[in-house]
Amino acid sequence: MSGSEWTDPRPMSPHLQVWKWHWTMAASIFHRVTGVGNYIGAFLVSAWVIAIAAGPETYATVEGIMLHPVGQILLFFWLASVLFHLVNGIRHMLWDGPKVGFDPKVASGWSVFNFAISILAAATIWSLATNLF
């Protein structure tokens, strides 16, 4: 990141590299990574919404970007990113609210499930959207 001079004198939390990798850690990191990814992807989806109001010519330009292979790859990763953030976000709510799923084995298994379901759901939704419609 661009903040090279750390001016805050308070202690920092341990760095990423001192932790042993495990699934709950990966899910936590990916929750933040996908959150930032969703933010960036929202620019493309916003452009699409604005293009509908702007008229057929602008819409054709944006549609061209979205249907281009690069646009399609970005949209697929954005879909997977949104789905992971959604299912992992629901897990965060269950941690915060009813406080379930803290057992390490359950938490690890749940993390693997969240990764698997978001990729599977993205592939399923993508194939349904492109083949059925």
Next chain:
Amino acid sequence: MSTNFETPTAAARGLGSAKSGTEHYIRQRVSAIALVFLVPWFLYAVIAASRSGYDGAVAFLSAPWNAILMILTLGAAFYHMRLGMQTVIEDYIGKAGMKQTLLILNTFVTLGLFAATALSVLKIWISAGA
């Protein structure tokens, strides 16, 4: 006779929270609860609206319920995005000037995108003459 040697600053610092410490956390969760329902609809909406070109997209957003749900989704999503990106900036950007600049930019970008997209949805719905 008072035996409290605390300075006024130390006394003030010892007062604890200014009653807004959980505000960000609660707002993040409330917008998340809304998005649990809105995001699945939104994914369906983008697919349904984009499958038949420009006319199909206009027709989709001309339906009042679609326009209402789209504006609600945009509002909840941009709000949630602003809170989330705020935390990321606060966590990783230590340099004061850069941090403040990015925090302000984050607010401007999310509010600007909400205004532009919500106005677009309204324009499509109003133009449809419902």
